[in-house]
Amino acid sequence: MSRTLVAAAAQMGPIALSDTRREVVARLIALLHEAASRGAELVVFPELTLTTFFPRWYMTDPDEIDAFYETEMPGRETLPLFEAAKKLRIGFYLGYAELVVENGVKRRFNTSILVDRDGEFVGKYRKIHLPGWDAPQPDLKSQHLEKYYFEPGDLGFNVFEAFGTRVGMAICNDRRWPETYRVMALRGSEMILVGYNTPDDHTGNFDFDSLTQFHNQLSIQAGAYQNSNWVIATAKAGHEEGSNLIGQSMIVAPSGQIVAMATSTDDEVVVAKCDLDMAALYRKTIFDFARHREPEHYRLIVENRGPLTS
Template identity: 30%
Template sequence: MSAQLVPISPARIAVIQFDPQVGLEHLESNLQNTLALAEEAVTQGANLIVLPELANTGYTFRSRTEAYAHAESLHDGESNRAWAAFAHRHQVYLVAGFAERDGLKLYDSAVLHGPDGLLGHYRKAHLWNQEKLWFTPGDLGFPVFETPIGRIGLLICWDIWFPEVPRLLALQGADIICSVNNWVWTPPPLFDAAGQCMASYLTITAAHVNNVVIAAANRIGSERGDRFLGCSLIAGTNGWPIGQVAGAENPCILYADVDLSHTRAAPIWNSLNDLPRDRRADLYDSMLGYRLHPALPR
């Protein structure tokens, strides 16, 4: 009998699905909920915890003034101080979405805290619907952060509809992409016969075609007429969910154990196919319009 393989670089991921609510009166309870749920994840051995987009504020602002009142700075905000202290106390990595105030600008941002402090953050590049009225599009590019448990990339919600985002993160060596979300109900059909939503399939596809783990945390519930999809999941390097996909209604915590020494060596179907190597970047630029197409007038 062959010896069981011992994980060389293990990570236990926890994706948290819950129901934050907008309103200044809810800020403290939202924050305390994130900490209590993260504490539960720690008791189950998680060392990478992913919370949804705008986890401390809720989502459906009525005006830019209201969004500004909910926002906090990256370094001095109450939520970020609390999340940083939590990560330090438990020696874990915590990803969360928050409304970031930088001077007079607002960003829909995600932050990565680790045992030794802030590792970095990301500002949402692709703004959805009325987000364009409150937030400035992100200006940080698509950074990947080195950690002892692997290289971590961040994206936010609508970003997953743009395949360039997970591809750019993967090409920079991301082992895990943490996707923080407020996926909303849109005109039907919302779910297929298997009960899956399009956002789940996009996450599965992005993980599959980029050979990367994606941990996607969404929220649930209703807020000022908007309803949220749930359907949080953790997709493995082959795309398929590790464990269950969360339902649309219930709060939950999903867990997945991944060994990054295995994910980095994951095979691409056969010995002759390799996704990064097989890309035809020599053809993409002009055809996709990243640079002016030679057929267009100059």
């Protein structure tokens, strides 16, 4: 008898700057109820789920910046989401901006958490591959300042025992880097959860930006196939505060096939019954790491941050 997990990608439409946490959480709870009614046991929400994608703006007022971050999880405004999920007996992945104070110093991370069906924390991840810039770029109409608002994650790519399988987490730009998937696969993951906010107008190069949707599918499908993992990837989508977010929330099998995908750029739930043994099948054949990998030839990947200069 195969092991299965019914998973859902709960895509969010645009979140306005003026939207409150309470309003956003109400939308998340509605998506939870829909997912539960369709048999989902695990729901994946997007990156920075609770607010608009604020790194598109350059801000200098500390109080204005701090308002986008969570200092506790759950907090007063997010607690209803945890309560609803526990009542529905459904787990979830949630992305948000995290502010912690360590030794009197504020540290800011782009974070996701995994919560089980009992409402208990399973794990936390902090985004490692931060895209964009650490200062405004005068030649770009649309800014992307994640390196200004966050520091790279310090928790690594861990894998957690949950939902009858081994689950890893990543956030947005992480999905473009093959190392992301491979590290978790080497730790035995069978499912990787990814939240993202991806605009198609952030480079200023039309030819590049016009391929954003293709690159999104390509990176997720390749990561799933080459590492024998299910990937649940969930977007914030639509026209948000002048920026176009692509959507395309999807569930991808270890074969690299897309088994479910959102068809809108609004709040939408896509669900699939994931055969967890399918990951094991690929790992016993084409991607039998222990039998086929030759790591002595891969040292350059970790020994050099960028290309060799000579």
